[in-house]
Amino acid sequence: MPVQDSYDAVIVGGGHNGLVAAAYLARAGRSVLVLERLGHTGGAAVSTRPFPGVDARLSRYSYLVSLLPRRIVRDLGLDFAVRKRTVSSYTPSERGGLLVGGGEERTRESFARLTGGEAEFASWRSFYALMRQVAERVFPTLTEPLPTRDALRARIGDEAAWRMLFEEPIGVAIEEYFADDLVRGVVLTDALIGTFADAHDPTLVQNRCFLYHVIGGGTGDWDVPVGGMGALTDALAKAAVSAGAEIVTSHEATRVDTDGKRAEVAFRSGTGEGTVAARHVLVNASPEALATLLGEASSPAHPAEGAQLKVNMLLRGLPRLRDRSVEAKEAFAGTFHVAEGYGQLAAAYGEAASGRLPSAPPSEIYCHSLTDPSILGPELAAQGYQTLTLFGLHTPARLFTGDNEATRAELLAATLAQLDTYLEEPLADCLALDANGAPCIEAKTPVDLERELRLPGGNIFHRPLSFPYADEPEAAGRWGVETAHANVLLCGAGAVRGGGVSGIPGHNAAMAVLGR
Structure with a gap:
C-alpha cells in the first residue's frame, strides 16, 4: 500500500x-x-524465462532499441547499454540472398549478385542518405516541445524528403527509387511493423510507422539491449x-x-x-484506458488494432541455410526477412484484409544471443544454444477473434513452414526442449497482447x-x-x-x- x-x-x-x-x-x-x-x-x-527449467532470459514482447534517446540514459544515470549489430539484414530468395552489412563492399557485391548491376545499390545509398539526414534533424525534436508542421518542414529543409515522408504514400517513393521487387520489400517492411496497411494507404499510417523506424537515435539503427x-x-x-x-x-x-x-x-x-x-x-x-479511468466515453476515429505475431524460440543451434554464400551466424545476426518481397507483402495484406490468414506469412527474425550471449545461462552458451525472435506482419487482430488458440497454431505452422523453404533442415529439428520435454517456442497474437498487457486490439502503439x-x-x-x-x-x-x-x-x- x-x-x-x-x-x-x-x-x-x-x-x-x-x-x-x-x-x-x-x-x-x-x-x-x-x-x-x-x-x-x-x-x-520485460525479460522473462518463458520455458520451464531453461536458463534463457528472453525479451518477451519488445526486443530491440532504436528510439530511446541517449540523453534519457545520461540524465537518469542508467546502467544500461546497447550493442550494434554487424549485419543490418539478410533476405533470402530464389535468386540468392541479399546481405546488407559486413562492410560497404560486401553489401555492394550482394546487391550486384541479386540485381545484376550497380544501379540498385546506388539508389539504396541515396535513399538512406536522405533518411539519415531526416533522422538527424527530426530525432532531437522528439524531446522538445511540439513544433508546428511548418517549423518541422523548415527544419528538415528538403522538399523531396518532406513530400515522400509526409505527403505521399511511402509506396510512391519506394517505387521511384527502386526497381527490384525484393529490395522494395525490404525497404517497405519498416512501414509495416505493427501496422496493418498497404504501401499506398492514403491515410499515410504506413508513412508514420516508417518515419519512426528510420529516425531512431538520429541514425535509424536498431540495437540489441545488453541483458535483454x-x-x-x-x-x-x-x-x-x-x-x-x-x-x-x-x-x-x-x-x-x-x-x-x-x-x-x-x-x-x-x-x-x-x-x-x-x-x-x-x-x-x-487513451482508451485513460478515458475509462476518467469515466468518459471513448470513440476513437480509428479503433486500435494490432497486426503482428511475436514468437520467441530457443534453439540447440542455428539451422543451416540453403544459400551457401552466407553463414547462418551472419544471416540471423541482423534482420532475417522471410516472404517480404514487395509483391509478397501486397498479397499478404490483401488476403488479411479479406479475412484470411496470409498464405505466405511475412516475418522477420533475429538472434539476440549472437550479439549478446549474456541472456543465456553459462551452460547453454557453452553448448551453442541460440535464441530466435520472430515478428510476423499483416496478421490483424480481427483474424483471431473467433478461435485465437487454433488460429495462432495455424499461423505459427505456416510461418515456420515459410522459413523452412530457405533452410537445409526444418527449424523444428533445431528447437531446444524444456524441462517437460516440450519444444522451446511460444507465440503471441494481438489477442494475447490485449489480454496480457491490455494493449487495445493488441496494438503495440496503443x-x-x-x-x-x-x-x-x-x-x-x-x-x-x-x-x-x-x-x-x-x-x-x-x-x-x-x-x-x-x-x-x-x-x-x-x-x-x-x-x-
Whole structure:
C-alpha cells in the first residue's frame, strides 16, 4: 500500500514510460507514486524465462532499441547499454540472398549478385542518405516541445524528403527509387511493423510507422539491449526508487477524479481498495484506458488494432541455410526477412484484409544471443544454444477473434513452414526442449497482447502513430501529452511522439509537469 495519502504525482502504470517519468520527477524533488497492476514493473519491455527449467532470459514482447534517446540514459544515470549489430539484414530468395552489412563492399557485391548491376545499390545509398539526414534533424525534436508542421518542414529543409515522408504514400517513393521487387520489400517492411496497411494507404499510417523506424537515435539503427529489454526497465525502476519514487506493484488504478487542480486516484490491490490524492496524474496506458479511468466515453476515429505475431524460440543451434554464400551466424545476426518481397507483402495484406490468414506469412527474425550471449545461462552458451525472435506482419487482430488458440497454431505452422523453404533442415529439428520435454517456442497474437498487457486490439502503439508535430495551432509548444484536464497527462505510447520503447512520452510528461 502507498505510504502517503497524497503525492505531487501519481503515475498509473509501471511500464518503461511511467518509470522514466517517475525518475525525472523524483530527481526534481517531487513526491512520486507509481501504481502498477501487474506483480512486476516493465510492461511490454520485460525479460522473462518463458520455458520451464531453461536458463534463457528472453525479451518477451519488445526486443530491440532504436528510439530511446541517449540523453534519457545520461540524465537518469542508467546502467544500461546497447550493442550494434554487424549485419543490418539478410533476405533470402530464389535468386540468392541479399546481405546488407559486413562492410560497404560486401553489401555492394550482394546487391550486384541479386540485381545484376550497380544501379540498385546506388539508389539504396541515396535513399538512406536522405533518411539519415531526416533522422538527424527530426530525432532531437522528439524531446522538445511540439513544433508546428511548418517549423518541422523548415527544419528538415528538403522538399523531396518532406513530400515522400509526409505527403505521399511511402509506396510512391519506394517505387521511384527502386526497381527490384525484393529490395522494395525490404525497404517497405519498416512501414509495416505493427501496422496493418498497404504501401499506398492514403491515410499515410504506413508513412508514420516508417518515419519512426528510420529516425531512431538520429541514425535509424536498431540495437540489441545488453541483458535483454528487462535490463532497461530494471535500470529505470532502480533510478526512480533511488531518486525517491515509491513503486507499488499488484495495485490497479480503477478511477481518476479531477477538478483540474487536484486529483484523486482510486485503486485496488490484494489487500483491499484505497484512494490517494495527487497534484498531477500521469497515465502510462492507452487513451482508451485513460478515458475509462476518467469515466468518459471513448470513440476513437480509428479503433486500435494490432497486426503482428511475436514468437520467441530457443534453439540447440542455428539451422543451416540453403544459400551457401552466407553463414547462418551472419544471416540471423541482423534482420532475417522471410516472404517480404514487395509483391509478397501486397498479397499478404490483401488476403488479411479479406479475412484470411496470409498464405505466405511475412516475418522477420533475429538472434539476440549472437550479439549478446549474456541472456543465456553459462551452460547453454557453452553448448551453442541460440535464441530466435520472430515478428510476423499483416496478421490483424480481427483474424483471431473467433478461435485465437487454433488460429495462432495455424499461423505459427505456416510461418515456420515459410522459413523452412530457405533452410537445409526444418527449424523444428533445431528447437531446444524444456524441462517437460516440450519444444522451446511460444507465440503471441494481438489477442494475447490485449489480454496480457491490455494493449487495445493488441496494438503495440496503443493507437495509430502520429506525425511528430502539432496537428492544431494551440498544441504547438506543448509536449503532446496533454489531455482535456490540466493536471492529467498521457505518458504512454498513445501520446504524440509515442510508440516503441523510447521513454519519450515519459520524459515529455515529466517536462510538462515541471513546466520546462
